[in-house]
Amino acid sequence: MKVFLTGASGVMGRSSIAALHLAGHEVVGLARSAASAEQVAATGAIPHRGDLFDIDALTAGMHGCDAVANLATKVPVGTAALRPGSLKAIDRIRQHGSRVVTDAAQRAGVGRIVQQSLSFMYADHDDEWIDEHSPIDVTHATEPVVVAEHNVKAIEDAGGTAVSLRFGLITGNDRNTAWLFRRAAAGRSIGLGAEHSWMHVIHPDDVGSAVVHALTAPGGVYNVGAEPVERRDYVDMIAMAAGRKGGHFLPGWILRLGGEKLEILTRSQRVSSQLFSDRTGWHPQHPKLTPDWFDELA
Numbered sequence: 001m002k003v004f005l006t007g008a009s010g011v012m013g014r015s016s017i018a019a020l021h022l023a024g025h026e027v028v029g030l031a032r033s034a035a036s037a038e039q040v041a042a043t044g045a046i047p048h049r050g051d052l053f054d055i056d057a058l059t060a061g062m063h064g065c066d067a068v069a070n071l072a073t074k075v076p077v078g079t080a081a082l083r084p085g086s087l088k089a090i091d092r093i094r095q096h097g098s099r100v101v102t103d104a105a106q107r108a109g110v111g112r113i114v115q116q117s118l119s120f121m122y123a124d125h126d127d128e129w130i131d132e133h134s135p136i137d138v139t140h141a142t143e144p145v146v147v148a149e150h151n152v153k154a155i156e157d158a159g160g161t162a163v164s165l166r167f168g169l170i171t172g173n174d175r176n177t178a179w180l181f182r183r184a185a186a187g188r189s190i191g192l193g194a195e196h197s198w199m200h201v202i203h204p205d206d207v208g209s210a211v212v213h214a215l216t217a218p219g220g221v222y223n224v225g226a227e228p229v230e231r232r233d234y235v236d237m238i239a240m241a242a243g244r245k246g247g248h249f250l251p252g253w254i255l256r257l258g259g260e261k262l263e264i265l266t267r268s269q270r271v272s273s274q275l276f277s278d279r280t281g282w283h284p285q286h287p288k289l290t291p292d293w294f295d296e297l298a
């Protein structure tokens with residue numbers, strides 16, 4: 001297949017290009033700047049210059065493609081997440097960008113969209129398992145993710161297929177984990193929420209293989225990640241990889257200060273990705289969080 005990627009120069013894009021090439025697909029990658037275009041070209045993909053909100057540029061790039069994977073994001077890294085307006089860019093990408101991408105795909109006659117989504121949208125389920133039917137908890141922080149999933153479904157009106165992948169927290173050699181790693185190495189707190197609550201994580205390599213499998217998945221939403229991990233184990237594993245004896249949790253008042261932005265990072269989410277495996281045969285190469293996920297950071 002020929003696949004058009006937005007977010008081609010980001011962590012999800014790089015992983016997807018590698019996995020798509022390995023599976024024999026051709027990739028066209030959206031690039032906003034000369035630097036991003038160079039980065040995309042260096043991976044062997046074909047760069048296509050344009051912005052996510054420029055429908056003509058997107059349509060031109062998508063012509064002749066069989067599928068689109070919308071992986072563009074603007075996740076604030078580290079304490080930048082707490083600044084006022086920190087989610088403005090990503091909210092726009094999710095709410096408005098997903099619509100532009102879908103319209104462009106329809107104009108270009110592309111029959112399949114893969115939308116990156118987030119399992120953070122599920123309500124706190126304590127120790128209970130979460131599947132795709134579990135209730136979500138819509139706040140200002142999660143609403144744009146829900147809207148994006150909804151927007152891409154418009155492709156179904158023209159007989160196309162929309163697949164949304166609800167990824168866990170990307171954990172490995174990425175900018176946010178690197179920030180946590182540096183904090184932990186300095187002996188500072190990195191844990192949010194209750195120590196024995198559950199987190200849904202995914203290794204960056206497994207994002208790309210999931211995008212490949214989404215090219216043949218039946219339409220719908222799917223959870224995609226490794227085995228859930230308890231927060232205490234996640235925090236300790238990062239801290240120990242960073243050379244400390246164990247990790248520390250942030251006090252509750254910081255969480256209150258962060259409001260809805262931090263609240264989504266504290267939800268207990270024991271998420272199962274079984275449906276995606278059953279429907280597509282996808283299995284994570286990194287099925288469980290282990291210290292080697294942080295090797296490149298160390």
Ligand SMILES: NC(=O)c1ccc[n+]([C@@H]2O[C@H](COP(=O)([O-])OP(=O)(O)OC[C@H]3O[C@@H](n4cnc5c(N)ncnc54)[C@H](OP(=O)(O)O)[C@@H]3O)[C@@H](O)[C@H]2O)c1
Nearest residue numbers: 007009010011032036052072073074075169170174175176
């Ligand atoms: N599920 C998750 O946990 C999750 C999901 C996504 C990201 N993250 C985390 O967020 C952090 C930052 O992610 P990142 O390093 O991938 O970088 P990023 O700065 O978030 O960029 C992601 C991609 O989106 C593209 N993009 C952003 N706005 C665009 C626009 N208006 N038009 C076209 N393309 C646009 C960027 O292109 P340019 O090169 O042109 O900027 C880049 O390719 C990482 O730590 C990552 O792990 C986590």
